[in-house]
Amino acid sequence: MNTTRRQFLRDAAGLAGVAVVGGALSAEADPQDPPGAKKFSISLAAWSVHRLFFDGKLKQIDLPKLTREEFGLDGLELVNNFFPAPTFDYCNDLRKRAADHGVKILLIMCDSEGDMSHADAAVRRQAVRNHRKWLDAAALLGCHSIRCNFGNAAPGDAEAIRRGAESFAELADLAAADKLNVIIENHGGLSSDADSLMKVVAAVNKPNFGTLPDFGNFPKEADRYDSICKLMPAAKAVSAKCYAFNDAGDETTIDFARMMKIVLDAGYRGYVGIEYEGPTDELAGVKACRRLLERFQ
Template identity: 45%
Template sequence: MMKKYILIPVIAAFVVFTSCQEKKSETKDSNTTEEVKKEPFFKLSLAQWSLNENIRFHGMNPFDFAKVADSLGFEGLEYVSQLYKPFYEEHGVDALVEKLAEESKTYNLENLLIMVDNEGDLADPDEAKRDEAVELHKKWVDAAAALGCHSIRVNTFGTNDPGIWHEAVVDGLIKLSTYAATKNINVLCENHGWLSSDADKLMNALEAVNMDNCGTLPDFGNWCVKRKDGEKWGDCEEEYPDKYKGIELLMPLAKAVSAKSYAFDDDGNETTLDYVRILKSVKDAGYTGYIGVEFEGGMPEEKGILDTKNLLLSASEKLN
């Protein structure tokens, strides 16, 4: 009888202990699930233009791009061709590719795309000049393929007359995309000024191109469709009326996304762009690729980059 009375409390204690362990396990599993839900739906890359002031005016070596991106916690690299112009003009694009590949491998970062500038106007009304621009872009298609990138980003300047521009840009993009397809490279149009920043007109042009490897790179900013004195860059005279609608229109063909930022308030929000609203449009479109941080403001560049990165992460948590 004594043994029976001793065993009952032991068994009861075991039941209580087991129950507590199960509750702890359930709590742990619940917390783990919650942590998974807070993971962003995208990966983070760094657009090299975020460092353009340091590179162009303050002596930063453009080949330190991978090193800086790694130190700031990024996984992917988005190169800007013009920042390497002195090097490739002297040594050639193949030598450039070799050095970039070495740097990205050193820091185990993924090469994503090359933003191509100053290689002629793909929407030039003059077909001979347009064809020349296509030829000049081909070396960057080759470079992107050699680096393991998925895309190049192109500009669509040439004319700001909508009727002339549509026919010209469709022709230029088809010719370049046809070549790029042989290298398994995408040709991406960013809202990057003039009629490319008119989302309706850009999408109409891309629908006319109708090629799987010709898509968009929606930028959160860059909505100026007309600048003073008809310049490509400078003071803006007219903007696309609804940037949030513009992003929604561009997202179905997006193969990359650029998180532009200029300035931040005391709460860490971008002063001109609703990141939560924009990210919702990106997520609703089913996009799960890289989002590139592209800071373009007045504060020190590395601080602006980190502020943009942190804003992307905090905004994504509000969507879960």
């Protein structure tokens, strides 16, 4: 990142009254240290409203207002595909809107940026380069992390783990320069096998590299609770995936009481992001998940 951007980051911190660094490299903005006395804080994963976005009824620039005024939340997780472009001016505007609404932009979920474990080294190098613009955007927005995908490898592929670890080690070093984390979600393929993903974490072996455990995104044969338990020691964020709720307000697919006990027993005290993926009204789904999570705060 050039000097102009670094100066902007220092100025932005003063204007917004918030830290623009994050992750394990900064105690001030560490995702393990949420404000207040609650056991954890609740954030909105922007993917929860993806149908509104793709239907043209919502723009990302308005997400801070929606997060605060519609849902009463103070944390927001962005999706790279919702950006018109990660330009300096756009990120500056989005950061100011978030500050105006008292919302922290926590991370950017990055999709469609290449296979970090591909057998072709040139493809892997390009994938690393593709993520650099999101590191810049995350730093400008005051995030603690970017979330990446591992690639298309199958679970247990030792060579893919080795290749992916090399790519992510390089990306983590780039992220460390701006005090950012690089995290991987269980998001299909090898990454949805907890044992394989934790082998990647061990191979990378960097303090700013970890996981984003998602309550969903596991194959049917996997024990989701055991898998989350395995991923939590490296967690720097958590996604509370939800699909449907019964009349009592419980999620009908996932035992949230069991999941949140695993999360809290692991010592996690950061933001838990609502990620609604049900077929019905997105706003109502987010609110139902918020009410459910509040039981465990």
